[in-house]
Amino acid sequence: MSISQFMSKHHRECDDVYVKAEGLVSEQKWEEASDAFTQAYDDFMLHFNREESTLFPAFEDKTGMTNGPTQMMRSEHMRMKATLEDLKMALQEKDKDKFLGHSEAFMIFVQQHNMKEEQMLYAMMDNVFDTESEELLKEIA
Ligand SMILES: [Fe+2]
Ligand SMILES: [Fe+2]
Secondary structure: OOHHHHHHHHHHHHHHHHHHHHHHHHOOOHHHHHHHHHHHHHHHHHHHHHHHHHHHHHHHHHHOOOOOHHHHHHHHHHHHHHHHHHHHHHHHOOOHHHHHHHHHHHHHHHHHHHHHHHHHHHHHHHHHOOOHHHHHHHHHO
């Protein structure tokens, strides 16, 4: 499996759990929503961590591009993490409208971010890493 395949698949997994949480909030099934949201939150954090702690530094080392796409993606992660905190708060307050208000923008932002990574950054990673790919996948699995 390539880095691109592995990470793109994880994007889908994060989305699926998040969408489930959002659906449960819409139905105001707070307890189940809270469990699903916690899972989605942890999945997003794991995903960001795989990128920020392992893949991005490896890409930067290999290409010398430290002010390029990885920096842009890191700053987008900060924005998504901030929104995840807003969503968490809205859920704790059982405020459906507030949650769904943040949620719409969050989902659009996540889709755009993921598309940039899949079409640009992960594709570049597949090109620049050869033997390192396997090591990196082991590290993040
Ligand atoms: Fe990312
Ligand atoms: Fe990603």
